């Protein structure tokens with residue numbers, strides 16, 4: 001089947017809504033499967049407590065552990081999360097024998113290492129309106145369809161209340177990149193969304209790009225590892241979160257491009273004469289320049305680490 005038809009077929013079979021998965025049906029299907037929710041959080045004291053509280057209040061039968069990975073916060077994120085009932089781990093203290101890396105991808109990888117659930121659900125800690133159906137929606141296909149190994153959330157993303165205008169890096173960078181190089185992934189409506197879930201067995205077999213490269217890297221690497229049919233998406237409704245400045249999104253965009261580049265090279269799709277630069281010069285309204293390092297590092301599949309440590 002040609003790619004467009006495959007994507008259409010996949011979209012029709014593998015896209016559902018959170019409302020399709022009732023908490024009762026999920027609780028019945030759960031059996032002995034354990035579920036961990038991981039929230040990466042850097043300075044999210046305003047929102048993280050409510051998210052943890054909602055999960056604890058509504059999903060006590062479904063969620064076995066809630067871990068907030070404190071990603072070098074300078075505010076009261078850790079204290080607020082702990083008060084709401086989460087287990088809090090500090091990014092640099094998990095697998096502390098490894099040299100620390102930075103950013104969201106590192107927080108997620110450390111969260112994977114710090115939890116034990118058979119299914120791991122990632123949820124951003126900056127969500128403003130958080131219904132527990134975000135978690136039940138993501139768990140639905142994983143608990144009720146053994147063929148599904150990874151589930152990504154999709155949603156309407158307003159920008160400061162304006163419908164359809166959120167997700168600027170998604171529209172300007174990630175979607176074009178995916179359509180041009182990995183068109184099989186083009187049916188994912190929100191490829192950069194931070195809410196997704198997967199079986200631990202697959203998450204431990206893929207590398208995690210650090211910084212903001214992690215979502216694009218996971219999609220591309222999981223496609224290669226498990227194939228499109230083992231991936232699904234669920235409509236979670238509407239997502240409102242804290243928006244970053246255009247300059248910060250420029251740095252995010254650069255990190256995503258570098259992550260795509262490493263995958264293109266690894267897959268033998270491009271051969272480079274020289275590595276790309278990883279420095280971004282940006283200007284403010286007064287034309288003052290600032291240079292940012294947008295390098296993206298990578299953590300190896302967690303499973304490979306366990307093997308190395310067993311052998312050592």
Ligand SMILES: O=c1ccn([C@@H]2O[C@H](COP(=O)(O)OP(=O)(O)O[C@H]3O[C@H](CO)[C@@H](O)[C@H](O)[C@H]3O)[C@@H](O)[C@H]2O)c(=O)[nH]1
Nearest residue numbers: 040041042071103104107124125126192193194212215244
């Ligand atoms: O160094 C960091 C940076 C962010 N975060 C947390 O990661 C989540 C998402 O980060 P945010 O800065 O809010 O990202 P967005 O601007 O919302 O970016 C979107 O696009 C990114 C790139 O794909 C994704 O990582 C995000 O999940 C997605 O919401 C939040 O809970 C942050 O606190 C960390 O834990 N450590």
Ligand SMILES: O=C(O)[C@H](O)COP(=O)(O)O
Nearest residue numbers: 166167168169170192243
């Ligand atoms: O996912 C994205 O594209 C970025 O997080 C930017 O989102 P925003 O435009 O809604 O702030």
